[in-house]
Amino acid sequence: MPSADVIIVGLGAVGSAALYQSAKHGARVIGIDRFEPPHQHGSSHGDTRITREAIGEGLEFVPLAVRSNQIWEELEAATGRSLLDRNGCLVIAPANLVSDHHGSKTFLADTVQAAHKFGIAHEQLSTNDIRRRYPQFRLHGDEAGYFEPGAGFVRPEACIETQLSAARQLGAKILTSETVLHLQQTKDGTVEVRSDKDFYSAANVIVTAGPWINQLLGGEYAQLFKVYRQVSCWFAVARNAGEYVPDKFPVFIWIVGNRPRDMMYGFPAIDGPTGGLKIAAEQYDATTEPDTVDRAVGGDEAAAMYAEYVAPRFPDVSSQLLRAKTCLYTVTPDAKFIVDKFPGAENILFSSACSGHGFKHSAALGEALAQQVLEQRSRFDLSGFGILRFAGG
Numbered sequence: 001m002p003s004a005d006v007i008i009v010g011l012g013a014v015g016s017a018a019l020y021q022s023a024k025h026g027a028r029v030i031g032i033d034r035f036e037p038p039h040q041h042g043s044s045h046g047d048t049r050i051t052r053e054a055i056g057e058g059l060e061f062v063p064l065a066v067r068s069n070q071i072w073e074e075l076e077a078a079t080g081r082s083l084l085d086r087n088g089c090l091v092i093a094p095a096n097l098v099s100d101h102h103g104s105k106t107f108l109a110d111t112v113q114a115a116h117k118f119g120i121a122h123e124q125l126s127t128n129d130i131r132r133r134y135p136q137f138r139l140h141g142d143e144a145g146y147f148e149p150g151a152g153f154v155r156p157e158a159c160i161e162t163q164l165s166a167a168r169q170l171g172a173k174i175l176t177s178e179t180v181l182h183l184q185q186t187k188d189g190t191v192e193v194r195s196d197k198d199f200y201s202a203a204n205v206i207v208t209a210g211p212w213i214n215q216l217l218g219g220e221y222a223q224l225f226k227v228y229r230q231v232s233c234w235f236a237v238a239r240n241a242g243e244y245v246p247d248k249f250p251v252f253i254w255i256v257g258n259r260p261r262d263m264m265y266g267f268p269a270i271d272g273p274t275g276g277l278k279i280a281a282e283q284y285d286a287t288t289e290p291d292t293v294d295r296a297v298g299g300d301e302a303a304a305m306y307a308e309y310v311a312p313r314f315p316d317v318s319s320q321l322l323r324a325k326t327c328l329y330t331v332t333p334d335a336k337f338i339v340d341k342f343p344g345a346e347n348i349l350f351s352s353a354c355s356g357h358g359f360k361h362s363a364a365l366g367e368a369l370a371q372q373v374l375e376q377r378s379r380f381d382l383s384g385f386g387i388l389r390f391a392g393g
């Protein structure tokens with residue numbers, strides 16, 4: 001039976017980071033994924049993810065985002081690959097709006113508060129400031145804005161690929177197209193891993209299975225994770241295309257009302273003016289399962305997104321759909337992460353780091369998970385993400 005110090009189950013955003021960091025630590029590591037990562041089936045595809053350091057979702061996330069950016073910049077320097085583009089992020093919301101987005105009732109104000117507390121460079125903008133600086137946005141007139149120049153976007157597929165390749169160079173064994181079916185901690189503490197191809201044993205296992213977490217964790221905990229299908233669309237820019245490239249157009253989050261579906265976001269034309277703008281919104285109306293989800297995007301879905309979100313706010317962007325993709329959010333009851341040990345198994349650690357905002361934290365979270373199993377402590381205190389916060393309902 002092949003054995004290792006650490007086995008990582010799932011090599012997406014967090015798992016590829018945990019694999020790289022464990023290998024860097026000198027551990028004997030095996031990583032297993034049911035597909036060939038980076039792939040299009042989980043939560044980590046679609047070319048871009050927003051990263052920002054002042055985190056409206058909670059002050060506890062700020063150090064993770066800051067550290068992740070450091071790790072990606074170190075990897076960029078070591079490999080020459082482009083992973084992080086700090087072209088700036090603009091958060092817009094109606095002034096004084098009270099809503100519930102990503103676990104925050106006052107996302108814009110919470111973002112500003114995080115920036116103040118951690119000394120993150122930023123500007124607060126009025127509607128007129130935004131209009132002057134970014135005429136690409138058509139504002140209603142009651143908006144307030146937050147601009148963080150050091151924020152921007154990361155490239156999820158490249159981040160995963162780079163961390164997997166660095167892990168491999170450090171001796172990690174990577175097994176793909178292999179599904180882990182069962183985990184069991186034995187009396188002596190060793191963890192036995194059964195996949196659809198083989199059996200393995202390890203001193204520790206880290207489970208980073210994204211939207212498939214329920215299949216391995218199961219039991220009473222399954223109710224804590226809800227999976228939602230999300231749609232991203234790339235629309236063509238009909239006019240002033242040169243104004244939408246990354247050094248002229250920031251990534252943005254725009255809260256347009258107080259319903260859950262009222263948080264929209266988007267990116268500049270990263271493939272040049274003809275590549276279109278990626279724009280998305282969120283939906284929490286219908287849950288799904290990763291093995292049965294409909295991955296095709298209907299023309300009616302894209303048309304509805306254009307009519308509801310894009311047409312009223314981006315006069316230069318046309319309804320011509322260049323591309324569309326589905327992706328999965330795994331959401332917890334408080335929209336934060338859950339990182340903990342499997343019930344009754346000290347040596348199996350799992351991470352569910354999504355709720356729609358996990359990529360920007362994934363490199364540091366992978367590092368913390370590796371430290372936790374290899375050194376029994378980590379740079380960041382992850383205890384606030386424990387599952388027991390939901391005990392008692």
Ligand SMILES: Cc1cc2nc3c(=O)[nH]c(=O)nc-3n(C[C@H](O)[C@H](O)[C@H](O)COP(=O)(O)OP(=O)(O)OC[C@H]3O[C@@H](n4cnc5c(N)ncnc54)[C@H](O)[C@@H]3O)c2cc1C
Nearest residue numbers: 010012013014034042043050180210212327354358359360
């Ligand atoms: C549309 C969309 C937009 C988003 N936008 C942002 C954003 O702008 N900024 C941001 O910070 N975050 C964003 N997020 C969230 C972020 O992408 C996720 O938090 C992050 O990708 C989750 O990573 P993960 O490692 O938990 O899951 P994944 O990357 O999905 O990895 C899970 C892996 O586990 C593997 N696996 C599962 N089960 C098994 C098994 N039994 N055996 C072997 N392998 C298994 C899967 O194949 C997969 O590779 C967005 C998410 C979506 C869907």
